[in-house]
Amino acid sequence: MTGTTSPTVLISGAGVAGTTLAHWLARHGFRPTVVERAPGLRSSGNPVDVRGPAIAVAEGMGVMPRLREAATSVGALSFVDAAGRRVGHVNMRALQRAAGSGEVEVTRSDLARILMEASSDSAEILFGDTITALHQDAHGVDVTFEKAAPRRFDLVVGADGLHSTTRRLAFGPEERFVEHMGLYVATLPLNAPADSPTDVVIHNAPGRMASIHPVHGQALAALIFRHPGIPDFRPRDLDQHKEALADTYRDDGWRVPELLDRARATDDLWFDSVSRVRIDRWSDGRITLLGDAASSVSLFGDGSTLAMAGARTLADELAATPTDHRSALARYEARHRTLVDPRQNNVASAAALMVPATSAGIALRNTASRLWPLAAAGTRLRRAMAPRKPPLGAAR
Incomplete structure (x- = not known):
């Protein structure tokens, strides 16, 4: 990146990572453009967490008060048997207090909307389009789009998720980097009030979980199950996904038969593998990866936190040496x-x-669940009482 004009950066993906990066790049004087395959903001109501390093990122963007206003009201996990009787319970609020956590749980759609609103005034957004080709040289990247006219950018960032188009075009086919971790996840809205406004209710059979999560008073179902990689798995094949759910859960109790009926009838089903992305280098010249495209790791909510933290780090490092992208x-x-x-x-x-x-x-998990808040409090106490190392150069 040379010259006196503001460097241009194309970000593929308007999810959590992409919108956070657009905000911080603009703050640092870059000119970000975001291209998103979907025609508008994503509508997934799946709950995600903003915790740890992401809290400071959100506070720096000025959006933490809005995230707390949009937070779900979840306060506990209740584990139930096939007859619906409670067999385990975790007070999540007590767990968070014991751990000293300031985390907040919001729906992915609320998080994406709030982050988009924080970045839309300073970034160009191209909805309903995607990258089809990338050609880079020593001075920039020529980008071909499915719909828009070709353009040239100083940098390209792939923040387009587990099944990243940018990664495929710049680094190679998905199977080289994506490792199935033995689980699949499905979620669907039930379009009905949740049984409890504060409890996530979870039923397990060996190798399978079904849950109902309250989201602003409405019920969201989630099903997670252990399964080898589905041959010829297709991320957008709804019929394949419904068949996998029916085959896996057909003999389960509790409310599972009802959830399967809802899954068969809906077009609003999200289904994907729990996968790990491992790639030796996240960057190739002027093209780099961010979020799940670089390092998908999350099973229970850390993905959004890592995406926000990574976006801030990437923007800060580019700003530190704007003429030396490598x-x-x-x-x-x-x-x-x-x-x-x-x-x-x-x-x-x-x-x-x-x-x-x-x-x-x-059975062991259900029993142990009653001790989790106590264990977290003990961990915090041990950390507080641990002797602290003096800073380098301090007097002894």
Whole structure:
């Protein structure tokens, strides 16, 4: 990136990562353009968390008060058996207080809308379009779109999710980088009031979970199940997804038969593999990856937090050396991998808690759930009482 004009950056994907990056790039004097395949803001009502490093990012954008206003009212997890009797319970608010957490849970659609509104005045948005070709040289990237006229940018950022078009065009086919982690997830709105305005109600059978989550008073169903990779899995094939759910859950109790009937009848079903993206380098010249496109890791809500944190890091590093994109992208990757890499190894432990593989595992989880807030409080106390290392150069 040379010259005196503001550097141009094309961001593929108007999700959490892309809109956060657009905001911070504009704050640093770049000219961001966001291209999004969907015709408008995504409508997914799936709950996601803004926690840890993402809280500071949201506060810096001035959107944290709006996120807290839009927060869901979830306060507990209730585990139930096939007859609907409660067999385990976690007070999430007590857990958060014990851990000292300031996190907030919002729907993905609310988070995307609030982040988009924070960036729309400073970024060009191209809805209903996608990248079809990328050709870079030492000075920029020539981009071909499906609909818009070809354009040239100083940098291109792929923030377009697990099934990233940018990654495929710049780095190679998806199967080289995406590893199925043995689970699939489906969600669908039930278009009816939730049984409890504050509790996520969860039923497990070996290797399967079904839950009903209250979202602003309305019920959202989620089904997570262990399964080998589906041959010829197609992310947009609704019939394939409905068939997989019916085959997997057909013998389960509780409200599962009703949920399957709803899934068969709806066109608003989200279904995908829980996958891990592993790629040696996130950048190739003037093209880089962000969010799930670079490092999909999340099973239970960390994806949005990591996306926001990574977007802020990328923007800050580009601003630190605006005429040296190679060193900026290297620093961004080195910094953000320290957050991402540990979480890439935690999918198995998260699955063991929420989708135990055996009846014995379900019973053990239900019993242990009653001790989680106490364990979190103990961890916080131990950290507070631990001796602190003096800063470098301090007197001893």
